[in-house]
Amino acid sequence: MTKTKILLSFITAFITCTLLYSQQLKLHVDGLQSSTAALYSISGEKSAFVDSIASTNSLFSYSFDKTKSITGLYRITFNKNMGFNFIYDGNDIELETHVNNLDSIKVVKSESNRLYYDFINLNKIYKTKTDILQFVIANYPKDDPYYNSTIEKVYQIQNEYWNFITRAPIKLPGSFISRYIRSTQLPVIDVSLSLDEQIKYLKAHALDNVDFSDAGLIYSDCFTNKSIEYLTYYRNPNFSKEILEKEFMKAVDTLLTKASAHQLVYQHIADYLINGFKQFGFDKLVDFIIENYVIKDDLCLDESTENSIENRINQSKLLSIGTKAPSISMPNEKGQLYELDKIISNKILLIFYASWCPHCKEIVPEISKIYDNRKDFEVLAISLDEKKEEWLKFIEDNNLNWLNLSDLKGWNSKAAQDYYIYATPTMFLLDAQKKIIGKPLTVNELKDLL
Numbered sequence: 476m477t478k479t480k481i482l483l484s485f486i487t488a489f490i491t492c493t494l495l496y497s498q499q500l501k502l503h504v505d506g507l508q509s510s511t512a513a514l515y516s517i518s519g520e521k522s523a524f525v526d527s528i529a530s531t532n533s534l535f536s537y538s539f540d541k542t543k544s545i546t547g548l549y550r551i552t553f554n555k556n557m558g559f560n561f562i563y564d565g566n567d568i569e570l571e572t573h574v575n576n577l578d579s580i581k582v583v584k585s586e587s588n589r590l591y592y593d594f595i596n597l598n599k600i601y602k603t604k605t606d607i608l609q610f611v612i613a614n615y616p617k618d619d620p621y622y623n624s625t626i627e628k629v630y631q632i633q634n635e636y637w638n639f640i641t642r643a644p645i646k647l648p649g650s651f652i653s654r655y656i657r658s659t660q661l662p663v664i665d666v667s668l669s670l671d672e673q674i675k676y677l678k679a680h681a682l683d684n685v686d687f688s689d690a691g692l693i694y695s696d697c698f699t700n701k702s703i704e705y706l707t708y709y710r711n712p713n714f715s716k717e718i719l720e721k722e723f724m725k726a727v728d729t730l731l732t733k734a735s736a737h738q739l740v741y742q743h744i745a746d747y748l749i750n751g752f753k754q755f756g757f758d759k760l761v762d763f764i765i766e767n768y769v770i771k772d773d774l775c776l777d778e779s780t781e782n783s784i785e786n787r788i789n790q791s792k793l794l795s796i797g798t799k800a801p802s803i804s805m806p807n808e809k810g811q812l813y814e815l816d817k818i819i820s821n822k823i824l825l826i827f828y829a830s831w832c833p834h835c836k837e838i839v840p841e842i843s844k845i846y847d848n849r850k851d852f853e854v855l856a857i858s859l860d861e862k863k864e865e866w867l868k869f870i871e872d873n874n875l876n877w878l879n880l881s882d883l884k885g886w887n888s889k890a891a892q893d894y895y896i897y898a899t900p901t902m903f904l905l906d907a908q909k910k911i912i913g914k915p916l917t918v919n920e921l922k923d924l925l
Contacts, residue, residue, distance in 0.1 A: 498538070498544075498566060499567045500535070500538075500539065500568045501535070501536050501567075501569040501584075502551065502571075503570070504533050504553070504571075504577075505573040506573055506575060508574075509530075510530050512528045512530070512551050512552060512558075513526075514537065514551055516545060517694065517695060517696060520699055522550060528551070539565075545694050546563060546565060546691065547563065547651065547691065547693075547694025548560055548561075548655075548694060548696060557577060558577070559578065561580075562585075562588050562652055564650060564651045566587065567584055567585065569584035569585065570588065580592055587647060587650060587651065587652040590643050590647070591655070593639070594655075594656050597636060602661060604632050605666075608625055608628060609629070613670060626666060626667060629666045644656055655695055655697055658685045658692055659695075659701065662680070677708045678709070678729075681704070681705055682701065682730075682733055685697075685733070689737070690737050692740075693739060693740060698744050699744075705726055708726070723760055724760065724763055727748060727763065727764060730748070731744060731764070742774050746777045748764055749761055749765070750780055758898065762787065765791050766791045770788065770792050790894065794895065794903070794914075796911055796912065798911050799908075799911075800815065800903060800911055801893040801894060802814065803825075807878060807879055807880055808867055808879050813878060813880055815909065816909065818853055820852060820907065822906060823855065823904070824855070824902060825855050825905065826839070826856050826857065827859060827891060827899055827900060828856060829899050830858065830866055830869035834899070834900060838900050838917075839856070839873060839875070839900065841918045842921065843876070845921070846876070852925060854877035855877075855878050856877055857888070857890055858879065858880070858881035859885050859886060859891055859899060863881075866883070901914075902915050904921070
């Protein structure tokens with residue numbers, strides 16, 4: 476065989492393999508000035524950069540490597556505020572849209588994306604219409620003919636929605652989009668029920684169609700959307716934060732118990748909930764998930780989440796109830812050294828605080844009043860201040876008549892590191908043997924423990 480024939484054979488084989496193991500994305504965006512786009516894969520609320528895509532005359536082309544690319548939801552962005560999602564499922568994709576209306580996407584090729592966009596648009600319409608009509612039903616006289624016609628209209632909308640949900644997956648059985656639609660569908664509920672009965676039903680059945688054993692759906696917004704949707708059934712604007720946290724704990728128990736059907740889904744949802752509650756200041760819920768799920772079932776969280784809550788996890792794991800408290804040796808405001816092990820008392824409260832901490836300014840004076848009135852327990856108040864004058868002023872202003880300790884090293888204090896302090900105030904209640912018997916989060920919890 477001549478060298479020319481060998482070369483032609485090699486080129487033919489290479490092209491054949493390339494076509495066999497790659498799938499094409501073609502995207503035409505009219506009116507777009509940018510010549511580059513960024514491609515991201517989606518997992519919940521997180522996205523991972525995949526590649527940059529260049530355009531020619533507003534046409535973006537990209538080849539997915541079938542052997543490496545994950546089936547799931549992807550996002551293409553043209554700048555920080557512009558972009559849209561699509562599904563990659565191992566088949567060619569061709570889409571058209573306009574820069575002034577990116578959501579109005581024409582699917583030239585890809586049945587999965589045709590179903591995906593139909594489903595997303597139908598969800599928006601269904602939710603908008605049913606929310607409006609349910610408001611009318613809840614506030615309109617039942618003996619008026621318009622009430623019954625409104626009920627009938629809702630049922631009509633629900634039937635149209637249900638028909639799509641049941642028919643769409645048949646077109647591509649077993650595909651990513653069919654599984655996505657099945658698990659992401661909105662609940663269809665009897666609107667003739669009272670609002671309280673509807674909420675009760677949703678709490679019990681809103682997750683019935685979600686396949687928590689399908690780890691492939693991690694590569695989409697399915698599980699995070701369903702989690703936030705489910706949490707809304709437990710939310711009430713009239714609840715105090717304390718009551719709301721207790722209600723959310725019920726929702727978390729349901730979500731994570733169902734998610735335990737698959738380890739990766741379990742970790743995915745736990746990670747999402749921790750980050751969400753952490754962002755909105757629900758520290759008690761973060762601790763609840765860590766203690767009852769992350770530590771109990773040894774869940775592996777996302778690295779960024781793990782790093783941000785490392786002290787929280789270590790404190791829960793290594794300083795649990797019944798554990799001997801680490802020793803503390805630290806000077807008081809006069810420079811005299813005190814050691815925890817040498818303090819004799821039936822109960823000792825360790826409280827880590829700082830003069831600049833807003834919540835400490837509320838809780839420390841309250842605990843001081845309890846201490847002054849009872850005197851049946853000892854207190855080691857360990858300040859994470861770095862400026863002595865600010866620490867001393869806080870002691871004086873609040874008339875703190877207990878053991879005030881600080882090495883003025885802030886978060887770098889050895890005691891803060893030994894106790895894995897991640898927030899102030901943090902409290903530990905010890906018995907006479909210096910074993911941890913409680914970790915109260917509030918003044919009322921401290922009173923109960925005392």
